[in-house]
Amino acid sequence: MKTLTARQEGFAVAVAKGSTKADAYRQNYKTDGWSNEAVGKEGERISRNPEVAQKIMELTARKTETANGEFDMTVKKLLQTYIEIAFTDPNELSRVEVGACRHCWGVGGEYQWKEREYAKALDTWQRQHHAWDTKAPDKRGDEPQMPEPLGGFGYRFTAPPNPHCSECEGRGLEFVRVMDTTKLSPGAKHLYRGVQQTKDGIKVLFGDKDKALDSIGRMLGAFDDRLRVDLKGAVASLQLTTSDPQEAARAYQTMLTGASG
Ligand SMILES: [Zn+2]
Numbered sequence: 001m002k003t004l005t006a007r008q009e010g011f012a013v014a015v016a017k018g019s020t021k022a023d024a025y026r027q028n029y030k031t032d033g034w035s036n037e038a039v040g041k042e043g044e045r046i047s048r049n050p051e052v053a054q055k056i057m058e059l060t061a062r063k064t065e066t067a068n069g070e071f072d073m074t075v076k077k078l079l080q081t082y083i084e085i086a087f088t089d090p091n092e093l094s095r096v097e098v099g100a101c102r103h104c105w106g107v108g109g110e111y112q113w114k115e116r117e118y119a120k121a122l123d124t125w126q127r128q129h130h131a132w133d134t135k136a137p138d139k140r141g142d143e144p145q146m147p148e149p150l151g152g153f154g155y156r157f158t159a160p161p162n163p164h165c166s167e168c169e170g171r172g173l174e175f176v177r178v179m180d181t182t183k184l185s186p187g188a189k190h191l192y193r194g195v196q197q198t199k200d201g202i203k204v205l206f207g208d209k210d211k212a213l214d215s216i217g218r219m220l221g222a223f224d225d226r227l228r229v230d231l232k233g234a235v236a237s238l239q240l241t242t243s244d245p246q247e248a249a250r251a252y253q254t255m256l257t258g259a260s261g
Contacts, residue, residue: 008052011043016059021047079219081190085212088187094178094204100159103167106151113147114155121147178202 004012007028014024021043025031031039046052106112113121128144161172184192193205217223 002051004051004055008046008049009055011046012052012055012059015047015056016063075219079216082212082215082219084187084190085207086209086216088185088191090191090206090209092179092185092188093181093192093206094176096174097158097177098161098172098174099157100155100161101165101168101173102155103151104162104165104172105155105159108150109166110151111148112151112155113149113153115153117155118147118149118153176201178204 010028011024014027015021019027022036022040023043025039025043025046029042031042047056102111103109104112125144125146129146132140132144157173157175161168161170163170165172178195181192181195191207191209193207196203196205
């Protein structure tokens with residue numbers, strides 16, 4: 001096979017990249033003063049040169065191969081994302097936990113304080129009592145009562161409930177815990193859709209697990225034999241008629257939609 005000249009090679013590359021033959025010719029040859037018709041004719045002639053035609057075919061095939069490879073990667077990534085959404089434990093994002101009530105571990109079943117809380121309550125009481133004390137006796141009302149420390153200190157809401165607690169009967173108190181979203185696992189990152197501030201507090205938003213499961217089923221061909229993606233991520237039954245990955249993705253999407261109908 002004859003070696004292509006630099007101009008012929010440039011022409012082949014331009015055509016493989018999608019230029020018209022006339023444009024490819026203009027980009028690689030001197031055409032000053034030529035009519036469009038003349039340029040078109042020459043472009044046509046060069047493209048019929050067997051070596052040039054061979055080169056264009058090779059380059060186009062390589063481009064399609066690359067596009068297919070990229071497309072397979074996109075499908076693989078998509079499948080992986082759906083798998084993570086479907087199978088990541090939602091507890092990684094927010095959970096309901098149960099801890100001790102105030103009486104579970106209080107001395108004699110009495111109300112148990114946190115130290116700092118009690119100091120604050122005591123401080124408030126002292127101020128109220130002082131105000132009460134300085135009022136005229138006929139305007140005082142009831143004397144503020146000192147906070148009761150009988151149940152003792154060291155309350156921890158994360159401690160397990162006391163099965164013998166007479167107040168909660170061992171059920172404890174449930175509290176909702178939102179996890180630190182800056183420290184999520186890769187799977188949880190896909191499941192996490194942000195938070196919403198509501199009047200009742202923070203609402204954690206989740207990806208749709210049912211929809212993800214459904215998508216996995218469809219991608220693996222569980223519902224339809226027309227579409228089958230093997231686990232290595234290769235698209236087996238999908239015939240690519242285009243080398244443009246975006247167009248391929250659109251075609252693929254259309255097939256997915258079609259498969260569900
Ligand atoms: Zn209790």
